[in-house]
Amino acid sequence: MASSSRKSDLKRLLQREIARKRKEANTFNSTSLLVIPTVVVITVALFLLTVFLLMTWVVLPLSNLISPSDPLLNSRRISIRPGRAAAARLLFTQRGMNFTENYLTNPLTYATGFNVFIGILLLIVLADPRPSRFRKPSDSLYKLVAAIAYAANLGLCYGTSIATGQTALFWLAHSVLGVLTIALLVNAYVPSPAYYSDLKHIHYEPWWQQSQLPSQFHALLSLLLAKIGPPFEFVLDSCGEIISNRWLWKGLKPAEQSTALGVLTALDIQDERRARSLLFSQSPEISGHVIYALKKLDLVESIQRKLHLTSRGEQFMQAARRS
Incomplete structure (x- = not known):
């Protein structure tokens, strides 16, 4: 008795402990749903800024030096010698001004940034070398559908003119496909419960942070992710935490x-x-x-x-x- x-x-x-953790999870989920989009937007903005600076400080100046055909370069009012700052070339050449206007006003500029972000997430998940015993039976399906959704998004962006013709519809379709791709990738990223049956893995460790990797490709990719990986790891881990917490309600x-x-x-x-x-x-x-x-x-x-x-x-x- x-x-x-x-x-x-x-x-x-x-x-009672599960109810306590459920309240904490509600707070975490609410905060994450605000922070995750912010991290994505900041990462994409930094990428686009890097591309913009690369184009204006390296590519355009070099192309002007090779072929200084812009009439503004040859005017008496403006004389830009090879050693001058590339920013001046951007401001005072027709080619630079056209590039700046197209870069900043074209919806595909920003869509490309998000596509690169999602593409890196896709690469991380597809390259995951975890043994099959740590994978869920549905992981292969999640990855396949995610790849299809990502390909559809690329086709929408670069295979149609909807971005310039119907901007609102483009952003709606692009956003839906992007969120769907991320959701599918996160479901594939979350390991099987069997992962934790080995007490070595009581805390989840991203595969690219492991000391032993199965191939040179994974080693090179891990070096790259060591530099640019934190925002991608944050998105995968935060979304994965939300998905993994579903047991609290069940x-x-x-x-x-x-x-x-x-x-x-x-x-x-x-x-x-x-x-x-x-x-x-x-x-x-x-x-x-x-x-x-x-x-x-x-x-x-x-x-x-x-x-x-x-x-x-x-x-x-x-x-x-x-x-």
């Missing part, structure tokens, strides 16, 4: 809940071997989800691949004993 009562108390306390399944309470009880008496035995007697999906849930609730941590109660986990078990 006492055992049954204690189990009921543990279930009640676990539900709750733990009976087998997961029973395993989670058994693990907490075993760790409370410092029987880590029993806790691992309870976990690994289940399928990798169930054990991985239990580990992930207990980690997200801040009840359990892994130190050198050994499970321990956190300070909150100890308080949780003390509250259960007092009940």
